[in-house]
Amino acid sequence: MTRGSSDALHAVDLRVNGVDRTVNVEARRLLVHVLREDLALTGTHVGCDTSQCGACTVDIDGEAVKSCTVLAVMAAGSSVTTIEGISPPKGPLHPLQSAFHEHHALQCGFCTPGMIMSARQLLARKPDASEDEIRHGLSGNICRCTGYHNIVEAIRSLSSGKAVA
Ligand code: FES
Ligand code: FES
Structure with missing residues (x-):
């Protein structure tokens, strides 16, 4: 209000x-x-x-x-x-945070919070998102460092049909 x-x-x-x-x-x-x-x-x-x-x-x-x-x-x-x-202050990390870490999906990290917040909603809507759907879903997020490949791989590692809160 x-x-x-x-x-x-x-x-x-x-x-x-x-x-x-x-x-x-x-x-x-x-x-x-x-x-x-x-x-x-x-x-x-x-x-x-x-x-x-x-x-x-x-x-x-x-x-x-x-x-x-x-x-x-x-x-x-x-x-x-x-x-x-999206995760408790002392952990554990949110699955997307862990996936970004494991897949080296960041360099400077500046874009990462926005990428993760967009990916989180994408997976909430489409838990089995394909690579094309992930790339489309992230079209509003720009990364200057990574070339996107590892970001997409990180999200793809979770797009197995299980909801990611
Ligand atoms: S700061 Fe909001 S889109 Fe760039
Ligand atoms: S990791 Fe540097 S802008 Fe994305």
Whole structure:
């Protein structure tokens, strides 16, 4: 819910990684900046200013969304999951995190949180995703380092028909 206030801030209630949070934001403030700067969830990255790179991808109510395209006030009342929320702080790793590790699916790692958040939703929708479907599903995420091959291999290692939460 949002509540206007006289100093042009809006109180926005969100559920972030399973915890109810309220942030006070200007109407123009992007969700990605609220996550990173107000909530210290810096695993969500900002790699462009053109909504193209996908490094900022998070889960909003079950959809993989580029959080640089969403105003925080638009997300009011939503449940948001970031890369920090897909596995417990002290482990174990999420299966996708383990798969990326095992398949050497990252180099600098900048794109990795967004890749994993997109892949997570892809596998939730299509647990037996083919290589083509994985490549298509990741078309909104850009990696400058890996050439994508190992990323696709990592996800493919999990696309065996078992749901990956
Ligand atoms: S920072 Fe959101 S798409 Fe690049
Ligand atoms: S690992 Fe460097 S951008 Fe993907």
